[in-house]
Amino acid sequence: MKSLTTINVLLVIGLVGFAMFLYGREQQTRMAEREIRHIRAEIAREEESMRLLRIEWAMLNSPMRLERLVMRHLDLRPVDPARIRAVGDVLADVPRQKPESPAAGVRSLDELIARIQKGEAAR
Amino acid sequence: MSVMTTRRRLHDGRMTFVVVAFAGFFAAVSLKAAWLTLHDDDARRKSSVVxxxxxxxxxxxxxxxxxxxxxxxxxxxxxxxxxxxxxxxxxxxxxxxxxxxxxxxxxxxxxxxxxxxxxxxxxxxxxxxxxxxxxxxxxxxxxxxxxxxxxxxxxxxxxxxxxxxxxxxxxxxxxxxxxxxxxxxxxxxxxxxxxxxxxxLSIDVRVQHALRDELDKAVKKFRAIGAGGLVMDVHTGEILALVSLPDFNPNAPVKTGAQKKDRLNRMTAGVYELGSVIKAVTFAMALDLGTATLDKKYDARFPLRVGRAKIHDYHAQRRWLSVPEIFTHSSNIGTARMALEVGLEQHKAFLDKVGLRERLRTELPESARPLLPRRWTTITSVTASFGHGFAVQPLQGAAVIAALVNGGVLVPPTFLKRDAETAKAMGRRVISEETSRKMRYLFRLNAVKGTARRAAAPGWRVGGKTGTAEKVINGKYSKDHRLTSFMGAFPMDDPKYVVLVMLDDPRPLPETHGYATSGWNAVPVAGNVIARIAPLLGVPPRLDDEVAKEELARWRKLHKNAERRAGAGPGARRKQG
CATH class of the missing domain: 3.90.1310.10 (Penicillin-binding protein 2a (Domain 2))
Known part of the structure; x- marks a missing residue:
């Protein structure tokens, strides 16, 4: 009789404990679900604004608009066909440098790179 | 005793009532709780976003x-x-x-x-x-x-x-x-x-813009009713640009008159007599069948009589003309003789082979059926040989010209991006490689010496054929209203792109010495288009021969004039400011 009571008490305690655990889990799940919903909504919003920005980008880069702006603000004109050359042809036209120059060229190139890197760092 | 039992009954009744009431209340609460927990409410109704x-x-x-x-x-x-x-x-x-x-x-x-x-x-x-x-x-x-x-x-x-x-x-x-x-x-x-x-899509907006811009300028300059043009890859059949003017703004189609009759897509939804451009097809046929060779001569001394009709030449030479001369002088008589020599049925069969007698279907739903006389007789064969009484979609014409210059393979045109292999599988040989080579020669010759010599796109080896058709007004051919076109390809030594320019009723200008034929309007416009798009498409100019140097000089003069006409220009303004 007494052991039955103990078992009963234990069972009740266990039940309450389990109920609390379950309740806690459910709450966690709900929180997680809410978070997922929020993130999904945020993703959808981001996707929408990406879409809008892409459309805006296309509009701003429309060749008709660009040409209008170029005509108004820049001093550009069609390229003379004689100026369109293959890289090989251009190199052939460059006057040949003195034999000692390659080393000098390399040095100046190094200098140039160093200068650019310094400039980048400064910026 | 009776009082006790009554009281007791009363008490029992109250108890039952209380118990049932409480039980009912709790049942309601738990049911509601269970409902709220288990039933997933429709998220849309809860949300404030519709x-x-x-x-x-x-x-x-x-x-x-x-x-x-x-x-x-x-x-x-x-x-x-x-x-x-x-x-x-x-x-x-x-x-x-x-x-x-x-x-x-x-x-x-x-x-x-x-x-x-x-x-x-x-x-x-x-x-x-x-x-x-x-x-x-x-x-x-x-x-x-x-x-x-x-x-x-x-x-x-x-x-x-x-x-x-x-x-x-x-x-x-x-x-x-x-x-x-x-x-x-x-x-x-x-x-x-x-x-x-x-x-x-197969469209390239840069090419599309260059084409539209040049056509737009041409419409204004020659006071034309409309214009159309296209650029197509000769090997894959991809259409890089297709313009029809007047057009509309698809963002406000009703306001800009998209449904108006003159806004139809002239390149596919309309059929036009391409005139002499069609002669190229007759030449390819005769050369491919072997009835004509490049050094053969034809009698163009007198107008040609076919039944009751008489075929004249616009620029009559009144002599025997060789095949290249017929092409460059665009002689109707010579072309008609070539077609007659091929024969009625053969001519019809060739037009069927290149698909000029049936409706061309592409992705665009707007497509028109070619206009041809119902009965195929000697006179229809003769007039069709130089493009009279024979109207097709301009796109259809361009596809055939592409086949004539690309080595002889007809590839169905498309507005969707297509790769080279697919195109190869879809292609159908219509003329031999050798004939295609001869056609390239004729096209280039025509741009150097013939009617298309004002296509000054220096160094890009343009070749092409012009066409000037009289417009049918009130059922009659009109002498003053024309449809001028230029159909060409570049670079002619290994053609990559076909270019078509068509102007609807361009007016003669003092600048064109009162002429309004294709060579004076459609051809220079096409030249401008090519000079603009060739660098974009990665086709390098070759300026080492005499012809190219001449072209370059003409191009420079043209642009200097254009700049002068445009006034002081932005540069000058900036110098002042």
Missing amino acids: RKDRIPRPDIVDRNGILLAADMPFASIFAEPYRMIDPEGAVEQLKTVFPNLNEARLLRQFSNRRLKFVWVKRQVRPEVEARVLALGIPGIRVMKDKRRVYPMGPLTSHVVGYANIDSKGLTGIERYLDTSGALFTASLARPDGRSAQPAK
Whole structure:
């Protein structure tokens, strides 16, 4: 009789404990679900604004608009066909440098790179 | 005793009542709790965002991925005053997002409990929408919708077409996506079902713009009714640019007259007599069948009599002409003789072979059937040989010319991006390589010495054929109203692109010495187009021969003149300022 009571008490305690655990889990799940919903909504919003920005980008880069702006603000004109050359042809036209120059060229190139890197760092 | 039992019964009755009442109350509470827990309420009803679901339309992009058409999402904010708790507070809060709100009007509307629906602000940006939602005002909701937009405006109007408010494609590729191209559209859908890959067209917006710009200038300069043009890859059949003027803005199709009759797509939905351009087809036929050779001569001394009709030449030479001379002088008599020599049935069979006697179908729903005399007789064969009484879609003509210069393979034209292998599999040989080589020679010769010599695109080895057809007005050929065209390809030593320019009723100018034939308007326009697009398409100019140097000198003069005409120009303005 007494052991039955103990078992009963234990069972009740266990039940309450389990109920609390379950309740806690459910709450966690709900929180997680809410978070997922929020993130999904945020993703959808981001996707929408990406879409809008892409459309805006296309509009701003429309060749008709660009040409209008170029005509108004820049001093550009069609390229003379004689100026369109293959890289090989251009190199052939460059006057040949003195034999000692390659080393000098390399040095100046190094200098140039160093200068650019310094400039980048400064910026 | 009886009193006791009565009291006891009364007591029992009360107890039962209390127990049942409490049991009922708890049952109700637990049922409600269970309902709330187990029943997943419809998320849409709880949310303050209303979505209008539309079938997702794929974006349309050009061959380089530049956006031509897209669904633009937008949100509109509305109120449901009957659900509102605190109208003053709501207006106050909304003012933090929209400072210049009509306060008085909104307050009046919000306070009217019988009102079900009031617009607060239409078409707002997503970040504004997010801020409104964050306010969490009861009774303020957001409606999401989509609208089709065309970032390039009128630039690709005739190719892309447009869709209506219900997202249904009405013309052009937009219609194709809904109708005959439904399978293609379905293939673009992503597994999630909410979005789709973009539909990639063969169009290149840079080429499209250059072509449209030059045609637009030409329409203004020659006071033409309209113009059309296209650029096509000769090997794959891809259409890089297709313009028909006047056009419209697909973002506001009704306002810009998209449904007007003169806005039809002249390149596919209309049929035109391409005139002498068709002679090239006759030449290819005669050369391929071997009835003519490049050094053969034909009698062009007198007008040719066929039945009751008499065939004349525009620039009559009144002598025997060799085959190249017939081409460069665009002699009707010579061409007619070549066709007669080939024979009636053979001529018809060749036109069938290149598909000029049937309707050309591409992705564009707008396509017209060729106009030909119903009965094929000697006179129809003769007039068709130089393009009289024989009207086809200009695109159809371009596809055939492409076949004549690309080595002899006819590839069906397309507006969708296509790779070289697919094109090769679709191609059908119509003439031999050798004939194609001869045709290239004739086209180039015509641009160096013949009617197309004003196509000054220096160093890009343009070749082509001109056509000037008299327009039919009130059922009669008119002497003063013409349809001029130029159909050519470049670079002629290994053709890559076919270019077609067509002007509808260009007027003669003092500058053109009163002429209004193709050589004076369509040809220079095509030259300008080629000089603009060839560098974009990666075709290098070759300036090492005499012809090219001459072309270059002419090109420079032309541009100097153009600059002078344009006035002081922006450079001068900047120097002043």
